[in-house]
Amino acid sequence: GQQLNQSPQSMFIQEGEDVSMNCTSSSIFNTWLWYKQDPGEGPVLLIALYKAGELTSNGRLTAQFGITRKDSFLNISASIPSDVGIYFCAGPIQGAQKLVFGQGTRLTINP
């Protein structure tokens, strides 16, 4: 079945640094989604990508839909303490609305 491989699994950075994480698949996705999950909360949608090559920003966050439709990346610029959490990529399984999720990237920021 369709699977998403997300890396890195965890990141430990200093406040103010930029962050980059990515998601790859052996299958084509028509939509890429990036969610953030804070402790004790459900995932919150950050960015949705719908077209190959699309580059979309949401504040300090930028995400791109890979041209092959098999990958996506998320960048966070000038990280701040509230960026701490787990970031998940996700995409709909072809022909269905149900989502498959990557393994998540746990971001820790040292002040």
Added chain:
Amino acid sequence: SAVISQKPSRDICQRGTSLTIQCQVDSQVTMMFWYRQQPGQSLTLIATANQGSEATYESGFVIDKFPISRPNLTFSTLTVSNMSPEDSSIYLCSAQINEQFFGPGTRLTVL
């Protein structure tokens, strides 16, 4: 987007008992989903719950263990039946409004 609430937010249960989790959406939606998130893991889809039809379960999940109700377009319940410690997880509902939006989750501990 949507505002999604879940009840209870957390519970501690004895093995062999059952717990029903409620999910309320602030707007009418056709498609709702139930996920399980085991400790430190990503989200795994349990079932798709469309109003007016039987829930569709993913491989590894069965109706006898996880019965689902979807009585109207704003509400769904998931029951975790005959619980064992292996059922200790976070259970999340989501609603499809263009993309999927998630509730805050129910943290279940089974002793």
